Amino acid sequence: MDRLIELAPEFWTAAAETLYMVALTMLFGGAGGFLLGVGLYVTRRGGLLPNVVVNNVLNVVINFFRPIPFIIFIAAVQPVTRAVIGVGIGTDAAIFALSLAAAFAIGRIVEQNLLTVRPGVIEAARSMGAGPWRILGTVVVPEALGPLILGYTFIVVAVIDMSAMAGLIGGGGLGYFAQLYGYRQFEPVVTWAAVLLIVAFVQVVQYLGNWLARRVLRR
Template sequence: MLGQGTGETLYMVGSATLFSYLFGLPLGVVSVVTETNGILPNSKLHSCLDKVINIGRSIPFIILLIAMIPLTRLIVGTSIGSTASVVPLVIAAVPFVARMVETALKEIDQGMIEAAQSMGASPWQIIKKVMIPETMPSLILGASITTITLIGYSAMAGVVGGGGLGDLAIRYGYYRYQKDIMFLTIVLLVVFVQVVQSLGNYLSRKMDKKNK
């Protein structure tokens, strides 16, 4: 059971992290470049995106998890299991990722962007060759934080039969009072978090040295 629960947790977290960055990274980039002093200023679009991101981050995951059951069932055909859990995990993580990306991009020295503009670089070239590479260490750390957050969220998904270690802890550790199962799931989750954080720190330092 622990092996299956571990596999389901890795599947849920890995898939959710991938899809959340697939949508969240562009969202964060667009939010930055459309600011008043951005390279593609558009106050209306920026204001709209900012509100959407704030609203998405304001909803507690356990409430979102339950509220998304109809949509989850519509998308994957069921509201239980590890695949079904990926849907609310992604929706919860996208605004989180977008805000972290936005924060990282705002750390860039404006002089570098102005220098690229003076050399005739297009907005896309500035994003691709200046903004993203220069913030890569911060983006990697952000990815590790996002993954750790999703590990915690995936455990909460067990409340509604979402599968993974959280489901195992609730069904056996809580409902059946099997404290050994509860203890082992906690240990495994702690190990996952430590591994992800250590890997993120290592890759961030390596990328920072490469940029220097």
């Protein structure tokens, strides 16, 4: 316990790093994943803008990257990180890798949630003369908003999990803190302090997500 009190500054810095990484990952990865998901959704057969080639390319790309364990992905993607961010290590480099990995997962989640919109509703909008982009923006996304929020909530929790591995490339965060000061120095209290804070983050995120989804669904 004394050790934890000693480490308080490092602990809060790590917590802030985790929040910073998760927030920016959700911003960039969330936007990229949304575009990927929408791309998959509109180009599929019978979709709003069917396009077999684009659909197949997106599917192959996502299926290629998604199964790679993040701890390997973060290392494998380093040359790209260096080209884009300028450096291969550090918090910003970790955010880049996290955003990329999250985008592929979010793409699938977005696609699945958009697919829950009943085809009849889309047909109704078409029968009123609405074009595909208008239907996407004013019918499909609003109708799927509740499940989309829950899907994004699910991803935030997954990104908190992935961010624990950012330490591998010097990204910091609570995962790295627990490894460095807890596990390696035989300080279970320190390890558990990090665990409990992560659990608290997840609880808050899940609660907010549920609350928001319920408000949107108004049920």
